[in-house]
Amino acid sequence: MPFTxxxxxxTDIPAICCFPQGPDExxxxxxxxxxxxxxxxxSEAIDQRSGSTVVEKDGVILGFANFYKAEVGGICxxxxxxxxxxxxxxxVARHLVHSMIALAREQFMAKEVWVSCFNxxxxxxxxYPQLGFLPFGIEERQAPDGRRVALVQMKQLLG
Numbered sequence: 789m790p791f792t793x794x795x796x797x798x799t800d801i802p803a804i805c806c807f808p809q810g811p812d813e814x815x816x817x818x819x820x821x822x823x824x825x826x827x828x829x830x831s832e833a834i835d836q837r838s839g840s841t842v843v844e845k846d847g848v849i850l851g852f853a854n855f856y857k858a859e860v861g862g863i864c865x866x867x868x869x870x871x872x873x874x875x876x877x878x879x880v881a882r883h884l885v886h887s888m889i890a891l892a893r894e895q896f897m898a899k900e901v902w903v904s905c906f907n908x909x910x911x912x913x914x915x916y917p918q919l920g921f922l923p924f925g926i927e928e929r930q931a932p933d934g935r936r937v938a939l940v941q942m943k944q945l946l947g
Contacts, residue, residue: 789846791880793887796840796852801827803849804842807870811932816909817870819929833868839891840868843884850875851884855892857902863943864892865902869912876911885919893946900943907938920944 796804804825808814811823821829834840838858843851849872856867866888871880885903892898903921905912906929917923921942931937 791843791845791850791883793841793843793883796834796842796854798831800842800849800852801830801834803872804852804870805830807852807872809873812908813870815932816906816912818868823932830868837867839864839888839895841884841887841891843880843887845875848872851880853884853888855888855896858892858896859898861897861899863900863902864888864896864898865904867904869903881911881915882919885915889919889944889946898946900945902941902943904939904941907940913940916942 805827808817808825814821814823814825818825818833834854837854837856840854842849851871853869854867855864857863857865869884889901892901903916905916921944923940923942925941927939927941929937929939
């Protein structure tokens, strides 16, 4: 059975909180959060964001994402993207991002989808261009340990 996707439910939150496998992964997913990710932190983010979506297979939650910015007729910016450790490298992120692009088109009539990816997140930096995202900017940010990191901004124009 292929992957399916649906809006997040409160009962999904504890499972999603287990996906980031350390402070660095949580920083990639949710820079403002403190490791370990708690249901309270994730619930607050979901409440402040749009389109929170999970990918599942056989009833098991495998991925999660939302929009931290969702302008009708404008830009949808993808955030909180994370895949369950056991499901990585199996097409979950690809399905998740495609699902979010479809949501941006259908629900928000978006003209662009943006995604930002930290320079140490090799999997993301390799995936997003394969899915049609093109880099358009780099911002300096600070990692939780104080080191300088680059946030690569990418976008996809929706036809």
